[in-house]
């Protein structure tokens with residue numbers, strides 16, 4: 001092989017590696033239903049600091065067959081699996097007050113670990129459930145949780161956990177029964193924070209398989225920008 005052949009081989013190898021890296025990256029971060037960008041609503045004062053204030057609204061559904069604003073909850077996904085909707089990827093500004101409104105339409109059961117029944121990391125470490133302020137909910141009546149991890153090297157101390165109570169049956173319609181959960185938290189440093197549900201709402205693997213294992217149903221990202 002002459003010098004030209006060697007250079008060609010190296011170039012082809014580099015292109016193939018770049019293509020593989022790009023595909024892995026795209027696979028890891030592609031949301032099935034786009035990114036929900038938080039809505040700016042002005043400013044708010046938290047612990048004497050004036051912060052930008054934004055709102056987010058999402059729901060938790062017992063299956064993935066429904067529509068939100070005319071769009072399927074989980075296009076191309078397994079319709080029998082529970083899912084967050086309208087998407088599993090959210091975007092909020094850094095160091096802002098984020099007020100989240102959730103409609104939880106799903107039934108549920110017991111957590112493996114009652115740690116996740118306590119509201120953690122919100123303003124005041126509280127949430128409201130149907131308008132009532134709570135510090136925790138019954139660990140044996142949980143529909144889903146919204147649990148956000150810190151990012152190593154960026155904001156390792158960040159942690160947010162909000163449990164959503166179960167409703168007494170699967171009622172996924174706009175007119176169906178739901179638990180209304182509201183909470184606020186202060187977003188961290190810029191980065192992509194992973195969230196997941198800690199109620200074993202999946203199949204197999206002690207309830208942590210299926211929708212709990214697949215990206216896009218019971219896990220996702222909050223991009224803090």
Ligand SMILES: [Cu+2]
Pocket residue numbers: 082143144145197198199200201218
């Ligand atoms: Cu869940």
